[in-house]
Amino acid sequence: xxxxxxxxxxxxxxxxxxxxxxxxxxxxxxxxxxxxxxxxxxxxxxxxxxxxxxxxxxxxxxxxxxxxxxxxxxxxxxxxxxxxxxxxxxxxxxxxxxxxxxxxxxxxxxxxxxxxxxxxxxxxxxxxxxxxxxxxxxxxxxxxxxxxxxxxxxxxxxxxxxxxxxxxxxxxxxxxxxxxxxxxxxxxxxxxxxxxxxxxxxxxxxxxxxxxxxxxxxxxxxxxxxxxxxxxxxxxxxxxxxxxxxxxxxxxxxxxxxxxxxxxxxxxxxxxxxxxxxxxxxxxxxxxxxxxxxxxxxxxxxxxxxxxxxxxxxxxxxxxxxxxxxxxxx
Ligand code: NAP
Numbered sequence: 001x002x003x004x005x006x007x008x009x010x011x012x013x014x015x016x017x018x019x020x021x022x023x024x025x026x027x028x029x030x031x032x033x034x035x036x037x038x039x040x041x042x043x044x045x046x047x048x049x050x051x052x053x054x055x056x057x058x059x060x061x062x063x064x065x066x067x068x069x070x071x072x073x074x075x076x077x078x079x080x081x082x083x084x085x086x087x088x089x090x091x092x093x094x095x096x097x098x099x100x101x102x103x104x105x106x107x108x109x110x111x112x113x114x115x116x117x118x119x120x121x122x123x124x125x126x127x128x129x130x131x132x133x134x135x136x137x138x139x140x141x142x143x144x145x146x147x148x149x150x151x152x153x154x155x156x157x158x159x160x161x162x163x164x165x166x167x168x169x170x171x172x173x174x175x176x177x178x179x180x181x182x183x184x185x186x187x188x189x190x191x192x193x194x195x196x197x198x199x200x201x202x203x204x205x206x207x208x209x210x211x212x213x214x215x216x217x218x219x220x221x222x223x224x225x226x227x228x229x230x231x232x233x234x235x236x237x238x239x240x241x242x243x244x245x246x247x248x249x250x251x252x253x254x255x256x257x258x259x260x261x262x263x264x265x266x267x268x269x270x271x272x273x274x275x276x277x278x279x280x281x282x283x284x285x286x287x288x289x290x291x292x293x294x295x296x297x298x299x300x301x302x303x304x305x306x307x308x309x310x311x312x313x314x315x316x317x318x319x320x321x322x323x324x325x326x327x328x329x330x
Contacts, residue, residue: 005084010111011037013313014102015083016090016258017118019047020299021289023074023083024306025116025313030081032314037110038078038085039102045087046071047120048252048290049299051142053170058299067144070299093117095262095285098320114316116278116309117259117271117287121252121297126158130214130224131248138226139214139246143167146245150175155245156229158211160184164249165193171247172202179241180205181231208234214246254291263287268294278309284320286312 005011013029015022018040029036040046049055052067061070079085092103095115102110123141125131131139140146143157147170155175157168160182168180180197185207187194197203212232216224228242254270256263264272264281271287273279278286288309289302 007108008111010099010113011035012112012317013037013114013116014039014100014110014112015116015118016093016102017041017047017120017289017291018045018075018085019049019071019118019120019289020074020303021120021291021306021309022047022116022118023071023078024303025118025288025310026078026083026085026306027074027081028307028310029116029313030078030083032310033082034313034317036078036083037112038083039090039104039110040075040085040087041089042087042105043089046075051144052166053144055299074303090119090258093258093262095259095282098284100284113320114284114286114313116306116313117263117280117285117291118289118302118306118309119255119258119291120302121254121290123248123252124250126211126248126250128211128214130216133224134214134216134226134246137224138216138244139248141248143170143247143249146247147171147174150245152176153244154242155179155247156181156211156241156243157247157249159249159251160187160189161249161251162189162193163251165189165197167247167249168197168203169193169200171245172200175202175245178203179243181209181211182207183210184208206231206233211246212238215240252290252297254294256291266294270294276308278305278312284316286316 012034013036015025015038026038049067054064056064088104094101100115151174154177156179158181168178171178209231213230215228266272270292278288286309288305
């Protein structure tokens, strides 16, 4: 999809990613009249909140708001201030030098003096042998997306953090029983979520337990279908749990595959930024949101991080002499 500007236009800023960080960077750079181009992605535009139900802790919404509605508001607000949004993935980034090149999934190459990377994070896998094969056939990473398929069925959720707690609670709307499988001896989720989980009559929490295998059988069409899981406790006791669904919610890893080899990363795998700024090791390249944050990872902290990146971009552009840029690109 081409945008309204000629392809060889050197823009002020391109934002890669469209979660709370990317859209907030779009709102702020739009208001600064930098006419940002946002590559929102086509697989998961809007980011992780598109998969959640009610967001209860985003300030300004005392009654809560649905994740997709919140992200639609972010998008509309960025557009209101002149952000151009295209629903393509970035497939290649060339971040060195004064003019950055961003290649989109349709082959179009966009140029800019600065780039904000806000690619978020991707869900972790258990890495069980048939996990990928059974994805969509019992195994899921998104209760909001797939929960309704498990009406009156028994399901398991893996993980002990806020994501797993949220998934387990959401699934109680459909499933007749939810087994929450926690590898440690306590929940890591916030107290309010942990209390809700532990007191819910439909949720059974299995501490010190891991998923050892996913049991499946072959259907007449040759495809595999999940028929249960095998759990292992600390003593190595194996049990069969006859669940029809397995929801994996064991955290996320920052999406850095596009910048590996170009940007410095931290030990935690996030993009390294200088102090409280969004500045990466390359001039004109900024990063914001979950892709730089191994700790807080909230919608509100990602949004704040997008605001920081937008202001860093403004200062960077104000201090870059355009003549130097033109000489470098001549
Ligand atoms: P998380 O806090 O990192 O928790 C991951 C959980 O998965 C931990 O219990 C961990 O166990 C377990 N785990 C990791 N690898 C595992 C494996 N291979 N097998 C079994 N269990 C495994 O991740 P999260 O729940 O996705 O939350 C991430 C961040 O987002 C947090 O800051 C959280 O507060 C935030 N968040 C907030 C909300 C909200 O406010 N509504 C909702 C969702 C997420 P160990 O404890 O043993 O390591």
